[in-house]
Amino acid sequence: xxxxxxxxxxxxxxxxxxxxxxxxxxxxxxxxxxxxxxxxxxxxxxxxxxxxxxxxxxxxxxxxxxxxxxxxxxxxxxxxxxxxxxxxxxxxxxxxxxxxxxxxxxxxxxxx
Numbered sequence: 001x002x003x004x005x006x007x008x009x010x011x012x013x014x015x016x017x018x019x020x021x022x023x024x025x026x027x028x029x030x031x032x033x034x035x036x037x038x039x040x041x042x043x044x045x046x047x048x049x050x051x052x053x054x055x056x057x058x059x060x061x062x063x064x065x066x067x068x069x070x071x072x073x074x075x076x077x078x079x080x081x082x083x084x085x086x087x088x089x090x091x092x093x094x095x096x097x098x099x100x101x102x103x104x105x106x107x108x109x110x111x112x
Contacts, residue, residue: 003097007080010103014079016057016066024086047085048073079103 054072069076
């Protein structure tokens with residue numbers, strides 16, 4: 001499978017909401033109403049000191065994939081970018097290609 005095909009597959013099969021709810025929220029120990037992100041309910045951004053929920057995600061009709069955006073710090077992108085940002089925050093600097101391969105592997109093995 002080509003790199004482009006793997007990227008397309010990951011973006012189609014791995015939702016931003018699923019990534020946030022399975023990896024980020026359990027790691028930062030959100031409480032109360034900030035425990036689950038949905039398309040209509042933002043959370044406090046895990047990438048900067050935030051006091052009000054400013055981290056949203058949505059389905060982009062133009063690109064046919066989910067994207068995220070923090071209106072506090074300005075970070076945004078798709079699930080691959082989110083994986084790279086979260087890995088960096090956790091102390092791992094990974095390339096775009098490595099992020100695609102890691103997410104693809106998670107999808108193939110069901111280890112998400």
